[in-house]
Amino acid sequence: MKIGVLGTGVAGQAIAGKLQSLGHDVMMGGRSADNEKAVAFKVRAGGRAGAFSDAAAHGDVLFNCTRGDATIDVLHQAGEANLGEKVLIDVANPLDFSKGFPPTLTIANTDSLAEMIQREFPAVKVVKTLNTVTASIMIEPKKLPGAHSVFLSGNDAAAKGRARDFLVAFGWTSIIDLGDITSARGPEQLLPLWIQLYRALGTAEFNVAVIKV
Amino acid sequence: MKIGVLGTGVAGQAIAGKLQSLGHDVMMGGRSADNEKAVAFKVRAGGRAGAFSDAAAHGDVLFNCTRGDATIDVLHQAGEANLGEKVLIDVANPLDFSKGFPPTLTIANTDSLAEMIQREFPAVKVVKTLNTVTASIMIEPKKLPGAHSVFLSGNDAAAKGRARDFLVAFGWTSIIDLGDITSARGPEQLLPLWIQLYRALGTAEFNVAVIKV
Numbered sequence: 075m076k077i078g079v080l081g082t083g084v085a086g087q088a089i090a091g092k093l094q095s096l097g098h099d100v101m102m103g104g105r106s107a108d109n110e111k112a113v114a115f116k117v118r119a120g121g122r123a124g125a126f127s128d129a130a131a132h133g134d135v136l137f138n139c140t141r142g143d144a145t146i147d148v149l150h151q152a153g154e155a156n157l158g159e160k161v162l163i164d165v166a167n168p169l170d171f172s173k174g175f176p177p178t179l180t181i182a183n184t185d186s187l188a189e190m191i192q193r194e195f196p197a198v199k200v201v202k203t204l205n206t207v208t209a210s211i212m213i214e215p216k217k218l219p220g221a222h223s224v225f226l227s228g229n230d231a232a233a234k235g236r237a238r239d240f241l242v243a244f245g246w247t248s249i250i251d252l253g254d255i256t257s258a259r260g261p262e263q264l265l266p267l268w269i270q271l272y273r274a275l276g277t278a279e280f281n282v283a284v285i286k287v
Numbered sequence: 288m289k290i291g292v293l294g295t296g297v298a299g300q301a302i303a304g305k306l307q308s309l310g311h312d313v314m315m316g317g318r319s320a321d322n323e324k325a326v327a328f329k330v331r332a333g334g335r336a337g338a339f340s341d342a343a344a345h346g347d348v349l350f351n352c353t354r355g356d357a358t359i360d361v362l363h364q365a366g367e368a369n370l371g372e373k374v375l376i377d378v379a380n381p382l383d384f385s386k387g388f389p390p391t392l393t394i395a396n397t398d399s400l401a402e403m404i405q406r407e408f409p410a411v412k413v414v415k416t417l418n419t420v421t422a423s424i425m426i427e428p429k430k431l432p433g434a435h436s437v438f439l440s441g442n443d444a445a446a447k448g449r450a451r452d453f454l455v456a457f458g459w460t461s462i463i464d465l466g467d468i469t470s471a472r473g474p475e476q477l478l479p480l481w482i483q484l485y486r487a488l489g490t491a492e493f494n495v496a497v498i499k500v
Contacts, residue, residue: 182396182476222498225480252483260480263395267438267473270465271497280499284484285435287492 078103078133080126080148082111085165086139088209093137094119096243103129103152130156135163135236142168142187143180146194159197161233163240164188164258165204165212167265176269179262188227188258199233201226202258203241206268208278213244215281221248222283227258250284291316291346293339293361295324298378299352301422306350307332309456316342316365343369348376348449355381355400356393359407372410374446376453377401377471378417378425380478389482392475401440401471412446414439415471416454419481421491426457428494434461435496440471463497 075098079090082104094100101122104112112123122132130136130152140148145166149157168187169177181187188202203226204212211217215224224246228234234251241249252260264282272278288311292303295317307313314335317325325336335345343349343365353361358379362370381400382390394400401415416439417425424430428437437459441447447464454462465473477495485491 179396183392183479217500218498220498223495250484250487252480252487257483260483263476263479266396266476267465270470270473271463274463274465275497275499277499280497282436282495283498284488285431285433285494285496286488286490287430 075099076132076134077101078129078131078136079139080129080136080152081139081141081166082109082115083139083141085209085212086137087111087115088213089137089139089165090115090121091119092213092244093240094121101129101132103127105151126152127156133160135161138162138164138166138191140166142166143170145187146190149191149195154195157195157198159199161199161201161230161236162191162195163204163237164191164200164202167205167262169265176266176273179265182263183259186256186258186262188255188262192229192255199228199230200255201228201230201233201237202255202261203227203237206261206264207281211279211281215247216245217279218281220283222281223248223250225249225261226251227253227255227261229254248283288312289345289347290314291342291344291349292352293342293349293365294352294354294379295322295328296352296354298422298425299350300324300328301426302350302352302378303328303334304332305426305457306453307334314342314345316340318364339365340369346373348374351375351377351379351404353379355379356383358400359403362404362408367408370408370411372412374412374414374443374449375404375408376417376450377404377413377415380418380475382478389479389486392478395476396472399469399471399475401468401475405442405468412441412443413468414441414443414446414450415468415474416440416450419474419477420494424492424494428460429458430492431494433496435494436461436463438474439464440466440468440474442467461496
């Protein structure tokens with residue numbers, strides 16, 4: 075499948091590399107077509123590199139791996155026509171590092187980044203997932219023992235089904251559908267606890283398993 | 288040990304009953320000394336009933352099991368002199384149900400209920416814990432399989448040690464110290480995800496287990 079990965083950071087590199095290794099035709103998009111990190115992905119993983127608009131045009135499915143505070147601007151650079159009615163899998167977090175560590179959330183409680191994207195681009199089928207784990211766990215959940223959990227939020231059932239297929243291909247087995255796009259507030263607000271656990275445990279390679287009776 | 292439980296709702300009943308059954312001398316405090324639910328606890332469990340101020344005076348350790356939006360008012364009713372420098376174990380959540388279900392948080396992201404209490408009563412040793420599970424799981428974690436997690440936040444190490452002793456007596460085995468009282472923001476902001484999981488799983492009897500490499 076043709077996939078566009080928006081963002082050249084740690085999450086973008088991990089997801090683009092994994093998708094390319096799974097046999098997909100992946101273009102990584104950055105601020106310019108000759109973005110160093112996107113070109114490095116092209117060389118290293120045999121994928122494609124382009125500007126945000128190129129990657130958005132290339133993909134039948136798109137991944138948002140940008141910083142949360144840049145996402146809306148990046149998606150405008152990608153271009154509403156290129157985004158069309160595509161599935162956009164949003165793994166970003168609305169973190170504000172401007173006041174140092176730990177970051178706070180730029181939006182919380184009564185809104186979420188996923189909802190902001192959905193409002194700004196109503197035709198796009200936004201699915202929130204994977205934002206609750208570090209990049210290495212996103213693409214290789216089996217690094218951790220047992221069946222730990224990942225969440226899905228989105229308004230379109232078929233789009234969530236496609237996101238679920240990617241999760242299964244990455245190795246996820248406990249995938250919990252939380253509901254419509256407003257349910258993304260839950261996983262996004264997990265970030266403050268995530269950051270505290272990161273400090274308490276001394277590693278980013280952890281996750282939560284939801285356990286019920 | 289003499290313990291005061293502030294609040295007569297589901298969490299207060301569960302915690303007061305459990306503590307009484309463990310051999311402690313428990314007084315449940317309500318809005319008045321003849322509060323029906325506190326008197327019912329006295330009859331059912333053999334504990335004591337009183338007003339908030341009576342329970343606060345009685346306990347060497349106190350549990351805050353009130354509604355988050357009433358907590359500060361209740362603690363003023365309990366009386367600063369009765370609270371003294373005691374350990375106050377805060378299991379409440381700052382939920383706003385005024386706009387229906389699902390509730391939002393009255394404070395989030397840059398503040399927490401636990402910090403509000405600590406600011407209002409600086410001498411009290413506030414410890415946040417147990418707010419991330421339903422009452423039946425608070426006092427009987429072994430209802431769920433495996434070692435699932437509970438969190439501790441507070442400024443006073445000895446107070447956290449006393450809270451930990453209660454958790455161990457209740458049956459908790461995975462107790463994660465997140466840090467000072469500001470770290471209560473994480474567990475309090477878990478509530479939106481908790482509410483979504485409650486809907487998705489069809490039960491309140493669940494929890495998260497923190498899994499690391």
